[in-house]
Amino acid sequence: MQKNLIFYILIISLACHLSTSQSDECFPRLVRLLIGDKYANNSSPYTATLMYQTNSKCLKSGIVFKGKNFETSTVSTIHSDWNDTFCHNKKMCENVIYNQYIHTVKVAVDPQTSFTYAFCADSAQKEGCTEFYTSKMPILSNNDNLGFRTNFLSQLATTKKQATPLKIIFFGDNDLSDAGKITINAIYKIQERENFDAFIFCGDYGYEFYQNNGTVGDDYINALTKINTAAPMAITAGNHEDNFNFEFFNQKFQMPFFTENQNNYYSFNIGNTHFLSLNLHYFNDQVNTPNPENQKNMLKWVEQDLKSVDRSVTPWVIVFGHKMIYCKGSDCQDFAKDYTQFDTILNKYNVDLFISGHKHKFLVMKPMNNGEPANYQISKNNIISQYEGFLTVIEGNGGTSKMDDDTLPDILNTQTENNSVSNSGDFDKKKQKEALLEEITNIGFGVLEIQDDNNILIHSIDSKTLESVYDIGLKK
Numbered sequence: 001m002q003k004n005l006i007f008y009i010l011i012i013s014l015a016c017h018l019s020t021s022q023s024d025e026c027f028p029r030l031v032r033l034l035i036g037d038k039y040a041n042n043s044s045p046y047t048a049t050l051m052y053q054t055n056s057k058c059l060k061s062g063i064v065f066k067g068k069n070f071e072t073s074t075v076s077t078i079h080s081d082w083n084d085t086f087c088h089n090k091k092m093c094e095n096v097i098y099n100q101y102i103h104t105v106k107v108a109v110d111p112q113t114s115f116t117y118a119f120c121a122d123s124a125q126k127e128g129c130t131e132f133y134t135s136k137m138p139i140l141s142n143n144d145n146l147g148f149r150t151n152f153l154s155q156l157a158t159t160k161k162q163a164t165p166l167k168i169i170f171f172g173d174n175d176l177s178d179a180g181k182i183t184i185n186a187i188y189k190i191q192e193r194e195n196f197d198a199f200i201f202c203g204d205y206g207y208e209f210y211q212n213n214g215t216v217g218d219d220y221i222n223a224l225t226k227i228n229t230a231a232p233m234a235i236t237a238g239n240h241e242d243n244f245n246f247e248f249f250n251q252k253f254q255m256p257f258f259t260e261n262q263n264n265y266y267s268f269n270i271g272n273t274h275f276l277s278l279n280l281h282y283f284n285d286q287v288n289t290p291n292p293e294n295q296k297n298m299l300k301w302v303e304q305d306l307k308s309v310d311r312s313v314t315p316w317v318i319v320f321g322h323k324m325i326y327c328k329g330s331d332c333q334d335f336a337k338d339y340t341q342f343d344t345i346l347n348k349y350n351v352d353l354f355i356s357g358h359k360h361k362f363l364v365m366k367p368m369n370n371g372e373p374a375n376y377q378i379s380k381n382n383i384i385s386q387y388e389g390f391l392t393v394i395e396g397n398g399g400t401s402k403m404d405d406d407t408l409p410d411i412l413n414t415q416t417e418n419n420s421v422s423n424s425g426d427f428d429k430k431k432q433k434e435a436l437l438e439e440i441t442n443i444g445f446g447v448l449e450i451q452d453d454n455n456i457l458i459h460s461i462d463s464k465t466l467e468s469v470y471d472i473g474l475k476k
């Protein structure tokens with residue numbers, strides 16, 4: 001009996017050893033699903049972007065479908081090859097040696113229909129495959145759906161149909177610390193219950209992302225597999241990801257317009273909503289000197305993008321990023337000034353909402369326009385209407401162990417009047433107070449519920465209780 005047991009253990013361990021050593025090089029790791037190009041550009045056939053990594057080049061790797069097959073692009077591969085010094089704010093410097101192959105496959109799956117697939121070391125032979133994942137892409141915008149209409153009757157049906165409610169989770173500033181894991185588990189739980197349409201990642205993940213030769217960031221992506229494959233993600237880099245012009249981070253997430261703008265700004269439509277992602281830290285920050293040429297291109301692109309939105313098709317326009325224009329806290333005095341050109345463009349095109357991370361709290365800033373609270377109405381149950389500026393909702397409370405610049409006690413609470421006097425034109429402590437609508441210190445994340453063309457609800461969920469601690473709405 002005991003001999004048998006030892007024998008089996010030997011066989012099992014030998015088998016494990018063989019299979020890991022054989023498949024290690026090409027076994028697809030860190031799998032993830034992203035919003036595909038078609039949501040940004042109706043001429044593209046590809047609705048979903050699937051990404052994974054391997055240790056070697058692995059030209060035979062790819063995806064296989066279970067059940068229905070879908071058209072795919074050829075696999076494109078980036079060699080993420082680093083041997084450089086990475087720092088955060090000129091501190092925590094480490095030499096990073098990183099050598100991974102990052103693969104991208106674009107897929108023409110049907111929106112709102114589940115599809116099942118695995119990533120394989122050899123996709124033709126179906127060898128060295130991951131488990132099967134089942135995902136669903138959200139509704140395309142009404143305009144985009146035109147391409148799918150086959151006859152006059154279905155055209156009528158689509159035109160008459162009310163926009164489907166959309167539910168999107170957004171969160172930022174999250175890592176694998178004890179606090180951060182509470183949010184990750186909470187999102188797992190709520191996703192199982194409610195099936196969200198998409199996840200918006202507002203930056204600063206698994207930081208420092210580069211540490212331990214990049215394994216800190218990779219371990220973070222790996223821990224989020226269940227979220228990253230349930231529904232697509234849209235991601236924006238945070239200030240902790242700013243090394244080498246965000247390249248190390250952005251190589252891992254190819255959002256629409258990647259070749260053009262490297263994830264620093266891009267847009268897409270889901271249903272009745274236009275989403276615009278802005279990396280304001282790329283535009284301007286206090287540590288790295290901004291590049292005027294890049295700034296000019298970004299402003300021009302953003303204006304062009306917002307100008308081209310057809311509000312009869314996508315009545316809602318939501319901007320997301322890591323940093324925001326308006327907030328309350330130590331560095332918020334600079335933001336309103338640094339990003340004033342964005343305030344002008346966003347209000348010119350009547351942007352409804354700005355969601356972000358960065359401040360490690362839940363904060364709501366009143367509808368703002370040109371550095372001042374704008375006119376708006378607010379009902380007893382917190383529904384905002386007739387707003388003449390965009391609302392800001394900050395969920396930088398994802399949970400992290402890092403007590404860095406962002407979480408140091410607000411210098412605003414300790415500084416003398418001196419500062420606000422010498423910066424009287426800035427978004428000083430007094431103005432921040434005037435602009436603040438709500439402030440909660442907890443660990444949590446946001447749920448964006450786009451109910452129809454006239455109503456949006458935003459819930460701030462506490463990661464420990466899974467209860468909403470604050471709800472606010474926008475009504476057109």
Ligand SMILES: *[C@@H]1O[C@H](CO)[C@@H](O)[C@H](O)[C@H]1NC(C)=O
Pocket residue numbers: 041042043044045
């Ligand atoms: C839209 O997608 C098509 C097909 O992939 C491509 O040829 C075209 O350049 C894209 N347009 C833009 C503005 O990206």
Ligand SMILES: *[C@@H]1O[C@H](CO)[C@@H](O)[C@H](O)[C@H]1NC(C)=O
Pocket residue numbers: 083097
């Ligand atoms: C990294 O760069 C250093 C200095 O250039 C070099 O000595 C070292 O061999 C490189 N390491 C690898 C793994 O390429």
Ligand SMILES: *[C@@H]1O[C@H](CO)[C@@H](O)[C@H](O)[C@H]1NC(C)=O
Pocket residue numbers: 096097211212213
């Ligand atoms: C990074 O990798 C190099 C080369 O393998 C190794 O010498 C170094 O100790 C690693 N750094 C860390 C923090 O593990």
Ligand SMILES: *[C@@H]1O[C@H](CO)[C@@H](O)[C@H](O)[C@H]1NC(C)=O
Pocket residue numbers: 415416418419422
């Ligand atoms: C007050 O302002 C002066 C001049 O800008 C500066 O040197 C000084 O450090 C400030 N003091 C405090 C307490 O912020």
